[in-house]
Amino acid sequence: MSTISVLGCGYLGVTHAAGMAELGHQVIGVDVDIAKIAALAGGRSPFFEPGLDELISRNIAAGRLSFTTSYEEAAAADVHFLCVGTPQRDGGAADMSYLDAVVETLAPFLVKECLIVGKSTVPVGTAARITSMLRVLAPAGEAVSVAWNPEFLCEGKAVSDTLHPDRLVLGVPDERAEKVLREVYAPIIDAGVPVVVADLPTAEVIKTAANSFTATKISFINAIAEFCEASGADVTVVSEALGYDARIGRQFLNSGLGFGGGCLPKDIRAFQARAYELGVGQALAFLAEVDAVNLRCRERVVEYLRKQCGGAFTGRRIAVLGAAFKGGTDDIRDSPALHVANIVSAQEGEVAVYDPQAMSNARRAFPHLVYENSVLEAVRGADAVAVLTDWPEFVTLNPYTLGDEARSRNIVDARHALDPTQWLRAGWNYIAPGRPALQASLNEPVDSLV
Numbered sequence: 001m002s003t004i005s006v007l008g009c010g011y012l013g014v015t016h017a018a019g020m021a022e023l024g025h026q027v028i029g030v031d032v033d034i035a036k037i038a039a040l041a042g043g044r045s046p047f048f049e050p051g052l053d054e055l056i057s058r059n060i061a062a063g064r065l066s067f068t069t070s071y072e073e074a075a076a077a078d079v080h081f082l083c084v085g086t087p088q089r090d091g092g093a094a095d096m097s098y099l100d101a102v103v104e105t106l107a108p109f110l111v112k113e114c115l116i117v118g119k120s121t122v123p124v125g126t127a128a129r130i131t132s133m134l135r136v137l138a139p140a141g142e143a144v145s146v147a148w149n150p151e152f153l154c155e156g157k158a159v160s161d162t163l164h165p166d167r168l169v170l171g172v173p174d175e176r177a178e179k180v181l182r183e184v185y186a187p188i189i190d191a192g193v194p195v196v197v198a199d200l201p202t203a204e205v206i207k208t209a210a211n212s213f214t215a216t217k218i219s220f221i222n223a224i225a226e227f228c229e230a231s232g233a234d235v236t237v238v239s240e241a242l243g244y245d246a247r248i249g250r251q252f253l254n255s256g257l258g259f260g261g262g263c264l265p266k267d268i269r270a271f272q273a274r275a276y277e278l279g280v281g282q283a284l285a286f287l288a289e290v291d292a293v294n295l296r297c298r299e300r301v302v303e304y305l306r307k308q309c310g311g312a313f314t315g316r317r318i319a320v321l322g323a324a325f326k327g328g329t330d331d332i333r334d335s336p337a338l339h340v341a342n343i344v345s346a347q348e349g350e351v352a353v354y355d356p357q358a359m360s361n362a363r364r365a366f367p368h369l370v371y372e373n374s375v376l377e378a379v380r381g382a383d384a385v386a387v388l389t390d391w392p393e394f395v396t397l398n399p400y401t402l403g404d405e406a407r408s409r410n411i412v413d414a415r416h417a418l419d420p421t422q423w424l425r426a427g428w429n430y431i432a433p434g435r436p437a438l439q440a441s442l443n444e445p446v447d448s449l450v
């Protein structure tokens with residue numbers, strides 16, 4: 001078994017630390033955020049992620065997992081995973097200051113042979129740059145190697161993605177580093193998970209290419225949704241039919257409000273920025289269009305709501321169901337739901353938000369919005385309801401119960417979460433992106449829809 005440190009205990013780092021402890025390793029998690037470390041040491045995840053609390057407390061109890069703010073303590077490990085954020089800078093490139101700070105803080109303590117393993121999503125060339133930094137800063141010099149092992153987990157199913165990934169990518173400078181990583185992941189590799197061994201730049205590119213592909217797939221179907229609106233077709237049926245084609249697959253063909261979160265939007269921008277730096281900007285120029293299609297989804301939903309509110313938001317109450325960037329998480333980074341909420345609020349609408357998990361994060365970031373404790377309270381007195389996050393509990397909402405609370409029965413189902421027939425039967429003006437036939441039926445008498 002290996003001794004491991006995980007530097008940066010955010011959404012990625014905590015899950016990775018607990019996952020590695022679950023595999024049987026001795027793991028220490030490090031963060032500069034004292035409150036986060038205190039919560040983790042007490043067995044609690046600082047954010048909502050299904051199954052993570054149990055994984056943390058089980059491994060703390062087993063004596064395999066601990067947390068600290070001390071780099072000196074962490075430096076005793078043989079393998080160090082870099083898991084800090086690489087957020088977007090102005091202009092789109094990735095902000096490398098957190099990663100560089102970790103390397104600069106850790107390096108002076110590296111007095112013996114060890115492997116530094118990057119997991120953060122980075123511009124190609126980062127591993128080589130960090131290798132050079134460590135040659136200068138680490139007392140152990142060439143005994144310190146750098147590998148890149150990008151992470152592909154999705155929030156909401158991070159625990160299962162960590163323990164049962166689709167594949168492992170091991171970006172390594174030599175066989176020694178590969179051997180260390182194969183030992184770390186032995187239980188996963190023995191279970192038959194495919195391993196792709198690559199050089200360092202290839203491993204870095206695999207990650208940004210993967211996120212760019214999924215982002216492109218989502219924008220593809222959202223572009224088709226726009227086309228469907230102009231042509232009278234139904235995008236949800238298009239998705240279904242495309243999905244049966246084994247070459248295409250049904251995943252990531254859900255149209256509606258587009259992608260948000262702490263990763264896809266910033267990663268496609270950082271990938272483009274790096275392409276321009278390398279003189280091949282044109283090669284990834286299509287990602288600018290992927291981004292533009294995605295942002296238009298949010299604007300279109302604002303337009304539907306404005307239409308339902310009679311052309312302006314002033315004096316209108318809009319119930320926003322969902323604040324997280326997707327269902328299953330409390331993460332609100334670049335949340336399409338809150339983006340829409342903020343546009344409506346800036347145009348003088350009263351926005352009442354409800355989310356099953358993301359309320360405190362949303363309230364902290366956007367205190368000017370109104371927050372309600374339940375769907376019913378958010379919908380009470382609303383002129384329009386917007387379903388903006390795909391939480392399972394929204395799927396089963398009762399159109400009659402909500403109809404009794406709302407001032408007007410207007411609903412925009414931006415995630416295609418609801419059964420339109422039920423809502424139309426209950427007398428709601430129902431709009432869903434890319435489904436113009438349902439929108440046209442708005443003006444028909446309710447009976448004719450049964």
Ligand SMILES: NC(=O)C1=CN([C@@H]2O[C@H](COP(=O)(O)OP(=O)(O)OC[C@H]3O[C@@H](n4cnc5c(N)ncnc54)[C@H](O)[C@@H]3O)[C@@H](O)[C@H]2O)C=CC1
Nearest residue numbers: 008009010011012013031032033083084085086120121151
């Ligand atoms: N969130 C996700 O699902 C995934 C994220 N990634 C990538 O992983 C990286 C981290 O992402 P998240 O975990 O979402 O970010 P995050 O913002 O949730 O976590 C970053 C953590 O690093 C800590 N930190 C900052 N400076 C530090 C320092 N000097 N020493 C120790 N800790 C420090 C912060 O306090 C924070 O807890 C990013 O590059 C992201 O693109 C990759 C795959 C999945």
Ligand SMILES: O=C(O)[C@H]1O[C@H](OP(=O)(O)OP(=O)(O)OC[C@H]2O[C@@H](n3ccc(=O)[nH]c3=O)[C@H](O)[C@@H]2O)[C@H](O)[C@@H](O)[C@@H]1O
Nearest residue numbers: 151152153154155218252253254258259260261263325326
């Ligand atoms: O690099 C990362 O951090 C991670 O980014 C994404 O994972 P995540 O951000 O957790 O969420 P996704 O499930 O990919 O969803 C991203 C966004 O796309 C939206 N989406 C997803 C799928 C879809 O069909 N349609 C759609 O609009 C979601 O609502 C959400 O806003 C990738 O899927 C992960 O593989 C990757 O590891």
